[in-house]
Amino acid sequence: MKALTWRGVNKLAVENVDEPRILNTSDVIVRVLLTASCGSDLHLIGGYVPTMRAGDVIGHEFIGEVVEVGSGVRKHRVGDRVVVASFIGCGACYYCLNDMYSLCDNTNPNPGIPEALWGASPGGIYGYTHALGGFAGSHAEYVRVPFADVGAFTVPEGLSSERALFASDAVPTGWMGADLGGVGPGDVVAVWGAGAVGQMAARAAMLLGAERVVVIDRIPERLEQVRNFIGAETIDYEDTSVLPELRELTGGRGPDVCIEAVGMEAHSTGADYLYDQVKQQLRLQTDRPTAVREAIMAARKGGSVFVLGVFGAVVDKFPLGAVINKGLTVRGAQQHGQRYIPMLLERMQRDELTTEHLATHVLPLSDGAKGYDMFKNKKDGCVRAVFRP
Amino acid sequence: MSKAARTTFLLAGVAAVGVVAQKAAQVVDKHAEQDQDRWRVVTIGRTQEEIAPGGSLPRPLAALADRIEVRFRHAPGGRGTEVAARLVRGSSSRGARGAESLRELRSALREAKELAEVGEVMVGHPRPHGKRAATVMGAIVDAAEDRAEGEGVL
Numbered sequence: 223m224k225a226l227t228w229r230g231v232n233k234l235a236v237e238n239v240d241e242p243r244i245l246n247t248s249d250v251i252v253r254v255l256l257t258a259s260c261g262s263d264l265h266l267i268g269g270y271v272p273t274m275r276a277g278d279v280i281g282h283e284f285i286g287e288v289v290e291v292g293s294g295v296r297k298h299r300v301g302d303r304v305v306v307a308s309f310i311g312c313g314a315c316y317y318c319l320n321d322m323y324s325l326c327d328n329t330n331p332n333p334g335i336p337e338a339l340w341g342a343s344p345g346g347i348y349g350y351t352h353a354l355g356g357f358a359g360s361h362a363e364y365v366r367v368p369f370a371d372v373g374a375f376t377v378p379e380g381l382s383s384e385r386a387l388f389a390s391d392a393v394p395t396g397w398m399g400a401d402l403g404g405v406g407p408g409d410v411v412a413v414w415g416a417g418a419v420g421q422m423a424a425r426a427a428m429l430l431g432a433e434r435v436v437v438i439d440r441i442p443e444r445l446e447q448v449r450n451f452i453g454a455e456t457i458d459y460e461d462t463s464v465l466p467e468l469r470e471l472t473g474g475r476g477p478d479v480c481i482e483a484v485g486m487e488a489h490s491t492g493a494d495y496l497y498d499q500v501k502q503q504l505r506l507q508t509d510r511p512t513a514v515r516e517a518i519m520a521a522r523k524g525g526s527v528f529v530l531g532v533f534g535a536v537v538d539k540f541p542l543g544a545v546i547n548k549g550l551t552v553r554g555a556q557q558h559g560q561r562y563i564p565m566l567l568e569r570m571q572r573d574e575l576t577t578e579h580l581a582t583h584v585l586p587l588s589d590g591a592k593g594y595d596m597f598k599n600k601k602d603g604c605v606r607a608v609f610r611p
Numbered sequence: 612m613s614k615a616a617r618t619t620f621l622l623a624g625v626a627a628v629g630v631v632a633q634k635a636a637q638v639v640d641k642h643a644e645q646d647q648d649r650w651r652v653v654t655i656g657r658t659q660e661e662i663a664p665g666g667s668l669p670r671p672l673a674a675l676a677d678r679i680e681v682r683f684r685h686a687p688g689g690r691g692t693e694v695a696a697r698l699v700r701g702s703s704s705r706g707a708r709g710a711e712s713l714r715e716l717r718s719a720l721r722e723a724k725e726l727a728e729v730g731e732v733m734v735g736h737p738r739p740h741g742k743r744a745a746t747v748m749g750a751i752v753d754a755a756e757d758r759a760e761g762e763g764v765l
Contacts, residue, residue, distance in 0.1 A: 223739070225741065227741035229744075237741035237742065239740055239741050241739065246731055246733060247730075273752050273755065273756075275740075275749055275753070276741070276743055276744040276746065276749055277742050277743045278740060279740060294730075314728045316654070319656070328725050328728060331735040332755075332756055332759035333760065333763050333765075334717075334758060334760065335756070335763075337765070338763065342764070343763070352759075356735060366738070
């Protein structure tokens with residue numbers, strides 16, 4: 223079958239690879255209908271996250287049709303149209319039973335690598351380094367889905383694949399940021415990053431009752447999407463100073479909840495950006511935490527900061543003093559999709575959550591490298607490149 | 612400063628660094644030895660009777676029975692059972708053989724947990740992939756993955 227593979231730093235290619243097989247009784251094989259690029263893929267492609275191997279099939283956000291079912295699968299049958307959570311959860315360990323599916327104890331067959339990096343191993347994820355399981359990703363004609371009864375969800379009749387696709391990762395990730403960030407009625411919420419995850423975090427905050435939601439970015443097309451499709455306010459950080467602007471917008475308090483949806487390759491206009499770039503390129507720090515720092519400084523006293531962006535290891539100049547002295551709650555997580563996807567599909571059916579606008583470029587898989595180039599460099603207003611294998 | 616004084620100063624510095632390095636190595640070695648003998652523990656979300664019916668060791672720990680000690684303890688907060696195991700003191704618990712035995716033990720504990728909680732051990736291979744170029748980094752990743760189930764903080 224055809225698959226989009228990582229060939230080395232900033233090199234992608236479509237190759238012929240073997241088709242996946244059922245390996246465990248809980249597996250299904252899915253024929254991929256749509257598979258989306260994600261900002262976190264760019265960290266892998268650019269070589270910022272180690273433990274990629276030439277030939278790895280990337281991609282973790284997808285929707286497809288079940289074509290083969292393992293003997294232990296109970297919820298799915300051949301022909302089901304399913305959207306699949308990007309993190310793999312077993313459904314039986316302490317973390318899965320407590321709705322923290324991305325922390326699953328049993329789905330990363332390579333726990334020694336993340337334990338050395340982080341002191342514990344999260345669950346596995348499709349197409350996302352050998353540190354997180356080495357699973358083949360979804361930018362392919364077929365993909366193996368382990369623990370399908372836990373992580374694959376039948377898409378209701380009438381809900382388009384184009385909309386449901388993003389229930390795989392971007393929508394639950396954004397929802398989780400607002401939910402676990404503690405957004406409630408009357409809150410003012412600031413979101414850093416107007417990509418798909420940031421937009422969905424903003425929409426989630428609104429649906430959870432936030433009175434005012436502001437999204438910060440520098441890309442005009444994305445900020446326009448926020449205003450037109452999400453209904454939130456925007457700040458272009460190239461036009462204004464973010465912290466004074468937020469203080470003014472919030473009566474001098476600062477946002478109640480700050481959600482960071484940028485990750486380890488953040489940009490900014492300040493001197494700290496140059497500093498972080500130099501340190502990252504010299505490998506003196508692995509991640510550029512510009513947006514996290516700003517979110518911490520912006521948050522009101524006693525507020526909360528949720529880190530949704532992907533970070534790999536260590537950062538510099540982390541404002542711990544602000545965390546302590548302002549009494550902040552700082553949290554982060556990879557997405558616990560299984561916890562939210564059924565509810566999100568219902569909201570999608572009711573048109574409370576719409577996502578079609580995110581897929582600005584739908585391309586054949588053979589254009590995978592081109593799609594990532596457009597996505598990475600924001601060419602032609604690209605918000606997400608989506609591939610149709 | 613005279614040449615002799617500079618030389619003396621330099622030698623004293625080198626000696627001091629050497630002493631510190633030796634002390635540090637002793638501390639590290641001491642901890643490594645402690646770690647070698649430490650109990651390795653996983654928490655399994657099942658009762659002891661479900662994990663080890665009638666007192667029998669669960670698979671695949673049972674295969675290591677003559678080389679390990681195993682103990683069970685109720686986990687707090689309804690989290691099941693803490694299963695602890697360590698290598699029996701002896702020749703196989705030291706040096707390269709000891710490291711290999713530890714990897715075997717960690718893998719066995721992890722697999723025992725998977726078997727008890729989900730009924731089977733997740734299989735990772737074969738999986739689709741493109742051409743694997745023979746590179747130094749690639750070899751490092753392959754080696755890390757080969758050993759990953761038996762390594763880590765466990």
